[in-house]
Amino acid sequence: MDLLILGIESSCDETGVALVRSAGGAVPALLAHALHSQVAMHRDYGGVVPELASRDHIRHVLPLMTQVLRESGESLSNVDVLAYTRGPGLAGALLVGAGVACALGAALDRPVLGVHHLEGHLLSPFLSAAPPEFPFVALLVSGGHTQLMRVDGVGRYGLLGETIDDAAGEAFDKCAKLMGLSYPGGPALSRLAEHGSATAFKLPRPMLHSGDLDFSFAGLKTAVLTQARKLGDSLEAHKADLAASTEAAIADVLVSKTLAALGQTGIGRVVVAGGVGANRRLRSQLDAACAERGLRVHYPELHLCTDNGAMIALAAAMRLQAGQQEASRDYAFDVRPRWPLR
Template sequence: MAPPPEHLILALESSCDETAAAVLLEGRRLLASVVASQVEVHRPYGGIVPELASRRHLEALVPVVSETLRGAGVDIGDITGLAVTQGPGLIGSLVVTLSFAKALARARRLPLVGVNHVQGHLAAVHLGDPRPGWPHVGLVVSGGHTSLYLVRGPASAELLGHTRDDAAGEAFDKVAKLLGLGYPGGPEIAKRAEGGDPAAFDFPRARLPESPFDFSFSGLKTAVRTRVEGLRDRAAAVADVCASFQEAVVDVLVEKTLAAARRHGVKNLVVCGGVAANRRLRAAFRERAAPEGFTVFFPPEALCTDNAAMIAMAGYHRFREGPAPEADIDAFSRLPR
């Protein structure tokens, strides 16, 4: 019989509205990744309802874990360590899976590490190929987060700047709702933007010179609302509004990330989180980074949105280089400022 692997990690993620599990072998080979989406549950409300999300996690967690183990071709007895999202996120959603992980760790006598969800997004790029080295500047851009980090190693990320109000993905959702495009808003806006003129509306870009690596999207959102309310034929202008709004968001994200890389003398950039799947964002980074000698890395598109594979990778680094596994861990809803 072959010896057991050094690290066969089962990871769990439920920070928001996806119930996810993954199995990662030796920090390189992803054996299985399963995500149960709640989009249809929340679509009628135009956004996530926390109580419904928590209840759905309770229903989906055991089936998702079972499907993941089957897909990986392993048994729970083969697992050598557990990793679980500790926060930030919806506290009710986090507690469901954290409680399950703690009970499983105790029952199976497995080491357990809590993983910062944002660190998970930053780690997702190491599940693709090629992989960046360290240090690099990392942009985490999603429905709940828009932050810049100087990433010096697998367990070391220094916050350079963050959003002062809406996250970029949240702004996409709110503008989509304003335009009557449905939920989730990011893909809807991106789809309609393909047929629009990104220069049709001159929407503002928040520069924030006193805090050059912070973001703000509330003024942009207000400008879109004001302009849309003044249109005589809103339906005819939707594509142009979407393209112009998207371009304003993309412009700020790219500009500030490149500025951070210049400031810190770093040539590798990582762009991760759900909004990193946006094609215009990817194209803009490649167009503007290459002439200055920067190399941009994105996670595989399927691993941009919330998933447990990224938690497994971050957990692997915790086991290898971070603090000792915790006997007891608690969920947290927000990152400290």
């Protein structure tokens, strides 16, 4: 069955809209997508302000939808299903996308489908030039989540390990703040790290030898704080080295745990998704380690690593294809700010 699916993402600080065409059992095709980032607006506050984020989604979601329809050459009346991020995320922000999708669904008499944000990230590499095949191990790394999942098919997920405190993206952002870097800290730290030495400072690799697949990054944050205080007035001169050493510590743990997950499951393929999946050091180390072991690595396209509407439309399309869920004409929506992916 040929379906045109409009996806809306509004879980945090990016507003995304996209159109995906699903035809039979083929991998859905991305027709167009548009994204607005709120980074500049939140920079003055050093982090995301939920109320401001919600209002900004309201301002941009309809103009982005108009842009996507224009670029795809489609009209709103041609849309068969409206998909939106149901959770997890900021409650107010989620309500914007859910409200718009359900209002349009009611007006057009089209069914709607609420999508799990992390499932969108997990499936996003299927929009790449070399999509993965099931089964695979997924490393989900973002500002709010660090998880290893076994993925046997759409909707068939098993949790292998997750962070017990800070996520990898949080560790990047918090360590960057300790170094006095501007918001958003993670990308700023990674850019600075390119000019430093990854071996300049001996930082811990928390839970590297724990024997399980869980993560912890809070101790690394404390170690970076301690080192920054030791440097004192000389921090500025050593900031690039401290950034590189921090990035290396995070990447080492992520790569080591991912390889352990592949070994435990016997699966020869890994998918890396989420904003931290764009990190160059992480990609380089994981590519080299997997190539040495004859394993395959798949990533989303770089422009689809952050939150976006394409991954939401794709996840909806793949769930419908797999018979995992049906779109509904029940427009009494709700959102799930805390929603584990199981």
